[in-house]
Amino acid sequence: MSDPRLAQLAHSLPQLRLLTAADDLQHYGRDWTRRWTPAPLAIVLPASREDVQAVVRWANQQQVAIVPSGGRTGLSGGAVAANGELVLSLERMNRVLAFDPVDRSLSVQAGATLHAVHEAAREHGLIYPVDFAARGSCSIGGNIATNAGGIRVIRYGNTREWVAGLSVVTATGELLELNRGLVKNSSGYDFRQLMIGSEGTLGIIVEATLKLTDPPPPAQVMLLALPDMDALMRVFALFRSTLALQAFEFFTNQALQHVLAHGAQRAIDGEHPFYVVTEFDAGDEPARDAALAAFEQALTQGWVSDGVIAQSAAQAAALWRLREDITESLAPRRPYKNDVSVRVSRVPAFLHDMQVLLTREYPDIEVVWFGHIGDGNLHINVLRPDTLDEDAFITQCEHVTRLLAQTLQHHGGSISAEHGIGLVKRAYLQGTRSALEIAMMQGVRRVFDPSGILNPGKLFARD
Numbered sequence: 371m372s373d374p375r376l377a378q379l380a381h382s383l384p385q386l387r388l389l390t391a392a393d394d395l396q397h398y399g400r401d402w403t404r405r406w407t408p409a410p411l412a413i414v415l416p417a418s419r420e421d422v423q424a425v426v427r428w429a430n431q432q433q434v435a436i437v438p439s440g441g442r443t444g445l446s447g448g449a450v451a452a453n454g455e456l457v458l459s460l461e462r463m464n465r466v467l468a469f470d471p472v473d474r475s476l477s478v479q480a481g482a483t484l485h486a487v488h489e490a491a492r493e494h495g496l497i498y499p500v501d502f503a504a505r506g507s508c509s510i511g512g513n514i515a516t517n518a519g520g521i522r523v524i525r526y527g528n529t530r531e532w533v534a535g536l537s538v539v540t541a542t543g544e545l546l547e548l549n550r551g552l553v554k555n556s557s558g559y560d561f562r563q564l565m566i567g568s569e570g571t572l573g574i575i576v577e578a579t580l581k582l583t584d585p586p587p588p589a590q591v592m593l594l595a596l597p598d599m600d601a602l603m604r605v606f607a608l609f610r611s612t613l614a615l616q617a618f619e620f621f622t623n624q625a626l627q628h629v630l631a632h633g634a635q636r637a638i639d640g641e642h643p644f645y646v647v648t649e650f651d652a653g654d655e656p657a658r659d660a661a662l663a664a665f666e667q668a669l670t671q672g673w674v675s676d677g678v679i680a681q682s683a684a685q686a687a688a689l690w691r692l693r694e695d696i697t698e699s700l701a702p703r704r705p706y707k708n709d710v711s712v713r714v715s716r717v718p719a720f721l722h723d724m725q726v727l728l729t730r731e732y733p734d735i736e737v738v739w740f741g742h743i744g745d746g747n748l749h750i751n752v753l754r755p756d757t758l759d760e761d762a763f764i765t766q767c768e769h770v771t772r773l774l775a776q777t778l779q780h781h782g783g784s785i786s787a788e789h790g791i792g793l794v795k796r797a798y799l800q801g802t803r804s805a806l807e808i809a810m811m812q813g814v815r816r817v818f819d820p821s822g823i824l825n826p827g828k829l830f831a832r833d
């Protein structure tokens with residue numbers, strides 16, 4: 371260990387796993403953006419909250435910045451370490467700690483994967499309802515730090531709704547126990563909620579107590595083909611008013627082509643401009659009849675051109691794959707991602723403005739749209755053509771994102787619906803948050819992290 375600071379850390383905490391090999395620095399220094407060159411000082415993998423506290427105290431003495439790290443499935447560069455930071459990975463702190471049947475809560479260490487949380491809830495006949503395609507590798511700590519959304523927000527809300535308590539190591543190495551699983555707690559500022567979505571800038575989440583709920587009634591999954599963009603929100607309004615929706619997701623034909631090339635099976639013949647995967651309660655005959663009636667009405671109106679209802683769990687999974695595999699199928703192209711939201715009522719007008727803007731600004735560039743349209747959340751993925759070098763491509767995308775931020779401001783929307791600001795979007799934060807809000811956020815950060823040691827440069831530009 372050539373760095374004397376690390377030698378001292380290893381000496382004072384001999385039980386700590388400390389990695390400095392070049393491939394470990396690469397592996398733990400980046401997230402799914404793969405835009406920045408990883409350059410961390412080292413990686414630590416603590417096994418207990420006491421170890422986390424000790425590492426933070428050491429980092430304060432040495433003035434080394436810390437990047438809290440979960441599954442690094444983040445899409446905004448929040449877990450990137452490109453400036454000599456210490457990556458503090460919660461990977462080994464992945465245990466399910468306790469289930470309480472009366473509180474209907476599950477306590478877990480922050481490094482538990484979302485999938486492990488799902489499984490633990492299921493063992494007790496309950497569900498943890500936040501869900502999305504990175505479930506196998508993202509961590510609950512990362513989900514909380516980004517206030518992750520996903521495919522069930524329309525029914526259950528974001529991660530924020532499901533956190534009953536948090537244990538957090540502060541930037542000075544102390545331990546905060548926040549809300550302690552209470553349902554009701556009207557005793558001043560709720561720091562638990564402040565930690566949710568703080569992207570590792572206010573504290574290191576080491577444990578969480580999560581709310582669980584009853585499984586939903588049996589559901590059906592339907593894939594719809596739509597002739598145009600206007601039909602999207604018309605079908606949504608019809609389905610939402612007649613069915614109990616669990617999910618309503620859309621993607622374009624371009625997105626479908628990538629997923630099919632990635633190995634998924636076509637479920638509807640021909641090519642259609644837009645598709646929707648929707649899931650709804652269908653536990654009894656009347657619910658299933660209502661779904662067929664809604665489909666037929668949409669067909670008659672010309673809002674839907676074709677559709678298929680899954681007849682088995684395997685078919686349902688195959689339909690979901692068409693939506694859920696988009697990110698992975700695009701990943702080799704390292705898309706430039708926008709993850710934006712507007713109020714649901716503003717979606718039609720916003721989509722039109724988007725179409726005009728993106729067609730004008732990316733005339734020769736492939737742009738793939740998909741997302742949680744029922745929540746007002748649109749994912750825009752811009753694919754770099756081989757003819758354009760990386761720097762020129764990013765410059766162009768950033769120019770368009772500035773215009774997009776103005777359009778969002780006009781519609782009262784957000785530059786980050788669910789992925790967080792991280793490194794990718796910090797330049798556009800001011801389009802979504804007022805100058806006063808940003809100044810107050812920075813003030814809050816100084817209270818929680820006076821030395822600016824936690825994830826500097828994320829969310830806000832470096833001070």
Ligand code: FAD
Nearest residue numbers: 440441442443444448502509511512513515519520570575
């Ligand atoms: P990381 O990427 O490791 O970190 C994310 C941020 O959280 C960083 O700022 C990091 O510093 C901070 N952090 C991590 N752990 C802690 C901790 N213990 N304490 C404090 N801060 C911490 N996101 C959605 O919201 N909805 C989706 O539908 C969705 N689908 C996805 C599908 C795929 C295929 C992929 C690859 C990603 C998807 N994501 C989605 C994005 C990503 O999975 C989420 O942002 C997720 O919450 C990140 O979790 P993570 O453990 O990987 O966090």
Ligand code: MLT
Nearest residue numbers: 503694697709741742749
């Ligand atoms: C999704 O909805 O699939 C995710 O947010 C991932 C992405 O935007 O790529």
Ligand code: ZN
Nearest residue numbers: 520742749788
């Ligand atoms: Zn998403």
